[in-house]
Structures are given as structure tokens and as C-alpha cells.
Amino acid sequence: MTRLSLRWLALLALFATLQGCATVASPDPRDPWESMNRSVFGFNDAVDRAVIKPVAVAYKQTLPSWTRTGINNFFANLDDVWSAVNNALTLRRQAFGDSVGRVMVNTTIGLGGLFDVASDLNIERHPANFNITFGHWGVGAGPYVVLPLLGPFTLREVAALPVDRQGNLVNQVADEGTRTGLTVVDLVDTRSTFLDSEGVVNGAALDRYSFIRDSYLQRQRYLVYDGNPPDEEPQEP
Numbered sequence: 001m002t003r004l005s006l007r008w009l010a011l012l013a014l015f016a017t018l019q020g021c022a023t024v025a026s027p028d029p030r031d032p033w034e035s036m037n038r039s040v041f042g043f044n045d046a047v048d049r050a051v052i053k054p055v056a057v058a059y060k061q062t063l064p065s066w067t068r069t070g071i072n073n074f075f076a077n078l079d080d081v082w083s084a085v086n087n088a089l090t091l092r093r094q095a096f097g098d099s100v101g102r103v104m105v106n107t108t109i110g111l112g113g114l115f116d117v118a119s120d121l122n123i124e125r126h127p128a129n130f131n132i133t134f135g136h137w138g139v140g141a142g143p144y145v146v147l148p149l150l151g152p153f154t155l156r157e158v159a160a161l162p163v164d165r166q167g168n169l170v171n172q173v174a175d176e177g178t179r180t181g182l183t184v185v186d187l188v189d190t191r192s193t194f195l196d197s198e199g200v201v202n203g204a205a206l207d208r209y210s211f212i213r214d215s216y217l218q219r220q221r222y223l224v225y226d227g228n229p230p231d232e233e234p235q236e237p
Contacts, residue, residue, distance in 0.1 A: 028144075028210075028213075030141075030143065030144050030217060031143065031144040031213060032143050033143060033144075033145060037144065037145060037146040037209075037213075038146075038209055040146040040147065040148055041146050041209050041212075043148060044146065044148065044149060044150075044151060047149060048191075052187075052188075052191055053191065053195075055188055055191075056188055056191040056192040056195060057192075057195065059188050059189070059192050060192045060195060068189065068192065070114040070115070071185065071189050072189055072193065073106070073110070073113055073114055073115060073116045074112065074113045074114055075113075075170075075186050075189065075190075076113070076116070076125070077102070077103060077106045077107060077110070077112070077113025077116075078113065078168075078169045078170065079127065080099050080102045080103050080106070080125065081099075081103055081167075081169060082128075082129060082164070082167040082168065082169070083095075083099045083125075083126055083127050083128045083129070084096055084099035084100050084103060085167060086128035086129055086130060086132055086133045086167075087099050087126055087128050089133045089136075090128065090132065090133055090136040090137075090226075092126070092128075092226060095126035095128070095226070098123050098124050098125070098126055099125075099126055099128075101118065101123050102118040102123050102125060105117050105118040105121065105123065106118050127223065128223065129160065129164045129167070130160040130163040130164045130167065131154075131156055131157040131160040131164065131220075132223050132224055133160075134156050134159065134160055135156060135220075135223075135224035136224060136226075139156055139159075140156065141154040141155070141156045141217070141220065141221075141224075142154050142155030142156050143155055144213060144216075144217060145158070152212065152213065152216045154217075154220065157220075170182045170183055170186065
């Protein structure tokens with residue numbers, strides 16, 4: 001099953017439960033489904049602790065750091081291709097040029113993206129996807145949601161998923177086994193990069209749910225506004 005299919009199944013499961021969810025007192029207006037989201041967050045956290053985190057720990061302990069760095073660089077290089085497209089769609093000329101330059105340098109000199117030569121040359125990374133493109137052109141983020149097994153989203157991100165799926169080069173691999181293998185490696189590698197920082201989050205946050213939600217939404221606004229978000233939160237239509 002593809003990553004998009006899993007996300008849409010999770011989305012259907014989420015909305016099937018909306019009618020029965022209680023609300024919390026004085027909810028954050030960005031998070032009107034907080035009670036339900038907290039329940040899903042707890043479920044995801046339990047699954048992570050039982051399955052995903054142990055695999056990520058084993059991955060980090062088994063593979064040498066240079067191998068993990070190469071794997072991370074490889075997937076980041078693929079992401080830069082889609083970032084270039086979306087930076088063009090948002091008319092960010094500098095970001096587009098940097099993204100194209102990164103792909104060209106890392107794919108050639110960096111041996112297919114295994115080495116991040118572009119960063120050594122101070123070519124900045126500008127991550128972007130179709131969610132960012134939607135936001136740039138005025139589409140509101142919509143409510144915050146936590147999907148089973150998949151984590152935090154906004155409804156705008158959910159709307160962007162079909163396009164982002166097509167832009168993900170891993171999903172263009174014809175062989176299903178290879179495509180699934182790459183997706184799993186990407187997931188485990190990504191999870192392993194958070195192992196060191198999660199201790200800081202767990203120790204600093206009195207409410208992990210709120211801390212993660214607020215950090216996530218802040219990061220989304222930062223990307224949509226190209227690093228210069230307005231002081232005031234825009235009003236949703």
C-alpha cells in the first residue's frame with residue numbers, strides 16, 4: 001500500500017470519529033478538535049514507543065554515522081527536486097535557483113546525492129512542497145489535525161497530499177518492492193534524526209501535545225512566509 005493510501009485511510013478514520021468527539025474548555029482556535037487529537041496523539045506515541053522508535057534506535061546503533069549521513073543526504077536531494085518546483089510556483093527566484101543548484105551539484109559531484117557538496121559550497125536549502133505553495137497563494141491552513149500513525153497535519157496539507165505524492169520521486173519508482181523499501185528506509189532514517197532532540201522536548205515541555213502542536217504550526221507559518229511570518233496570525237475565512 002502506498003504512503004498516500006495510508007494517509008487517506010487515516011483521514012477517513014479521523015473524520016468518522018469527529019461527530020463523537022468531546023471538546024475541551026477554551027480550545028486553541030487553531031485546534032478545534034483537540035480532544036480527539038490528543039487521543040490520537042496518545043495512540044501514535046504508544047505505537048512509536050513500541051515499534052518505530054526501537055527500529056530507529058537499532059538503525060542508529062547498527063549503521064555507522066557516515067552511512068546514515070549518506071542515506072539522509074540521498075533523500076534530502078530527492079526532496080530538493082520537489083522544493084525547486086514549488087519555489088518556482090511561489091515565484092521565489094533565489095530559493096528556486098538555490099534548489100536547482102543544490103540538485104545539480106549534489107547529483108553530480110555528490111554522487112547521486114550521497115554527499116551534500118552544495119551545503120559545503122554554502123548553497124542554502126529551501127524546503128517547500130505544495131502545501132507551502134497553497135499557503136503562499138492565500139489558502140488558509142485550516143484546523144490542526146493529528147492522523148493515526150502519521151502525526152500532525154493541517155487540512156491544507158491534506159488537500160495538498162495528492163500533488164505532493166506525485167512530486168515525491170520515491171513514489172515514481174515503478175517496482176513496488178523497491179518503492180516500499182525506500183519509503184521504509186526514509187521513515188526510519190527520519191525518525192532516527194529526532195532521537196537526540198526528543199529528550200530535550202520531553203524534559204522541557206509540561207504538555208508535550210501542546211509543545212509539539214505549537215512548534216509544528218509555527219514551523220509551517222515560517223515556511224509559508226519564507227522565514228518572515230507576520231506578527232499577527234492571519235484570520236481564517
